[in-house]
Amino acid sequence: MFPRVAIDAMGGDHGPETVIKGVALAVKKNPKLVPILVGDEALISPVVTKYEELKGVRIVHTADAVPADEKPSVALRSGKNSSMRLAIDLVKNGEADATVSGGNTGALMAMALIVLRPIDGIDRPALAAYLPTIDGQCCMLDLGANIECSADNLVQFALMGDAFCRVTSDVKSPSIGLLNVGEEEQKGNAAIRDASAVLMNPENGLNYAGFIEGNDITAGVVDVVVSDGFSGNIAIKTAEGTATFIINMMRRSYKSGLMAKIGYLMARPALKILRGKLDPQRYNGAVLLGLNGIVVKSHGSANHAGIDNAITIAVSMINNDFMADLKTSVRRSLKAVDKAENGTNPGK
């Protein structure tokens, strides 16, 4: 299998050099990967020649790119010939199996939604990513694509998170938690309680663990954290902010005296392990799930290792046939809901 990934070479804060360096690294690690670089040929070609791995790579030329701060609505109207849009179009037309972009998140979500459309049984796509936990990682969604979510949306997020976690990790039956303000059944709003009742139905085939709280995320209590996009976005940004806060405080503490400084130097290798665990490049690659096609959002500030990681996630989803897997899950869940509603489900 030769996974074909359309890459928005113009997306990201560091320009095409960094993106292409990341693509070269990904090809080096996986020679079967077929990248398609979308963007300004005059800028891309000179960089491509630097990498033996990229000899003969297909370049789809366009001089247009979506500005980083452009409103999604404007990008939709005026960005029809942008590198981001053409990369998504390649997926739509069947010329690529996935697209990776480090450009404007809002524009990418809007364009992907309009061009690729949600699959049957999914009302709205969700943004998912892996976060580090004490003993590994967990996948969390939605991270901000949907501000207000119904019970149906939350159930669909659970199905998408389950499929994503299964095809991109070693976890065969991921445990799923619904993010709430307490573990008791009566906690939260109506949407979250209704979603929980549906997820408890064993016919969904999910390993549903019930409600979890904010402190359970990094504790690794579940493999998949399901949330509405508002709270999910606030949670992930609060976690990032807290990590930055503590690391800055540690740096200050270390500067507080000579002994502390020497101690810091001696402890440095150990601290490197911690930093590796928290390395945003390692966790780069948020995925927009639920559309007819695979869309990976690389962080704007990603370096070449981060780009490689984002591409690796796309390849893993292609090679493990994420699309077919998700469609099967959604069909099974719709049947389970039908059965429960028609009273033919003896478990209900």
Place this chain on the structure above:
Amino acid sequence: MFPRVAIDAMGGDHGPETVIKGVALAVKKNPKLVPILVGDEALISPVVTKYEELKGVRIVHTADAVPADEKPSVALRSGKNSSMRLAIDLVKNGEADATVSGGNTGALMAMALIVLRPIDGIDRPALAAYLPTIDGQCCMLDLGANIECSADNLVQFALMGDAFCRVTSDVKSPSIGLLNVGEEEQKGNAAIRDASAVLMNPENGLNYAGFIEGNDITAGVVDVVVSDGFSGNIAIKTAEGTATFIINMMRRSYKSGLMAKIGYLMARPALKILRGKLDPQRYNGAVLLGLNGIVVKSHGSANHAGIDNAITIAVSMINNDFMADLKTSVRRSLKAVDKAENGTNPGK
């Protein structure tokens, strides 16, 4: 001024010994404090005799206490003679200026709401607390009292947070941020956008800084973070979880080799500073704002230093006349809204 604080001596995981030790510490630091201990006299009296500071302290006896895991609705019905309820009643009857309890949070919020009722112009009380930031602290509310919030609720939370921050810290004109998923005007749901429009009206007398994101909380971007109770609860618990995660990872890193261990020992004094900054006892004392009376929730696991800190917050609110301050703010804000709605506000 002799601040009178009714203390639920039975509330908290460690029993009356710890609570009373905390009360004794608070009286030692502030001899004007008049504590009233509410709970089982047979348990309280022997402990009280250990502390010279507590000689002659008033004890309000009851053998009833609210169990830690009791549902708020049950506690409301069957806890009418509990230590928690009698402590709140003392505030209602004017025998105390504030109450402090480390018991069941849900029961405390429900009882305080029923007994003390919200002040005019406040629809629902909110739970507020201080969190550490890189250069100090910020006050955040609501932390979980209100799952779904209207624009009016959020505006009222801002007024309460502003008054609380002014009377309990050195900040004279606290900057206020609304927690959202982005800083742009069009972000978030209708309630949050409408609240933002009202808070921008300068006639409210607030130092409103606009929308902030999760990572801005611990960065100390504003003095007061306003949020609905669902996202606020998830944010604070995610921050707690992330801090625990990083500290556990650090401990593991330090154990990874001899040099790391020695480095750790040398850096320990510096790390103590960090731990002090994150010490939950120092930040103990969440306050239920907006009721006709001052209610401080001490954390169940608080030690005597934590209890002292919760009492100190109550005393600071009493001495700086938080109740009168908040009532003035609310009246001014209601006037500003009236003016804006009647079109007599030229700024609108």
